[in-house]
Amino acid sequence: CNDFIISKFNILENAMSGIQVAWSSFGTFPYRFTITDGVINGNRADGIDINNTIGYASRIDCVIRDVLSTNNGYNTDGSVTSDGSGVGTFVWVTHFEVVNCHTIDPARTGFYARSCSDFNLIGGAIKKQKATNNVGGGVYLENCARFNIRDIDVAMYVTQEALKTYGAINTGKIGGTYNGIINLTPPDATTSYTDVMFLGATLYT
Numbered sequence: 447c448n449d450f451i452i453s454k455f456n457i458l459e460n461a462m463s464g465i466q467v468a469w470s471s472f473g474t475f476p477y478r479f480t481i482t483d484g485v486i487n488g489n490r491a492d493g494i495d496i497n498n499t500i501g502y503a504s505r506i507d508c509v510i511r512d513v514l515s516t517n518n519g520y521n522t523d524g525s526v527t528s529d530g531s532g533v534g535t536f537v538w539v540t541h542f543e544v545v546n547c548h549t550i551d552p553a554r555t556g557f558y559a560r561s562c563s564d565f566n567l568i569g570g571a572i573k574k575q576k577a578t579n580n581v582g583g584g585v586y587l588e589n590c591a592r593f594n595i596r597d598i599d600v601a602m603y604v605t606q607e608a609l610k611t612y613g614a615i616n617t618g619k620i621g622g623t624y625n626g627i628i629n630l631t632p633p634d635a636t637t638s639y640t641d642v643m644f645l646g647a648t649l650y651t
Contacts (some may be wrong), residue, residue: 450476488517488520503538504539539562541564566595583626
């Protein structure tokens with residue numbers, strides 16, 4: 447499917463993700479869509495899950511704007527499930543933008559991007575303050591290229607990572623405020639940095 451809009455929604459307590467954009471081994475991955483002006487609360491898995499499993503990048507031309515995601519990724523007893531991102535999980539997708547989205551206490555990473563490129567994460571906040579049943583971090587980037595992150599406010603519990611990188615990180619700009627552990631993996635056989643700039647980023651540890 448393509449050229450669709452999901453807006454003005456309130457998604458509560460699903461057994462899986464609040465919104466999942468998926469591909470079912472035929473046709474093309476969904477593209478040209480907007481998710482805007484909604485609340486995703488108390489779902490068992492991710493707030494928004496855009497996970498491409500075909501093994502190569504798909505262009506999605508997606509905008510996610512003004513979404514509040516809270517307390518996703520928990521079982522009814524409060525334990526953490528295998529998923530549970532906040533702003534969203536993005537895997538093997540390109541050309542997307544996340545603007546002014548807020549997430550509070552996701553069970554796992556607030557913004558997770560792996561093997562992604564040509565994306566923007568602008569404004570909004572990630573707040574993870576739980577002392578227990580709290581895994582993952584604030585912003586996680588793995589093998590990402592041509593991205594711009596700015597004006598985001600990330601505030602973590604004292605033992606949690608506000609920003610973590612891994613793999614090949616290329617042609618990116620990182621700004622915003624990060625309060626928590628900063629884990630920029632040193633360059634080695636698995637990690638490299640090319641043309642990555644910190645522009646007005648405030649890092650607290």
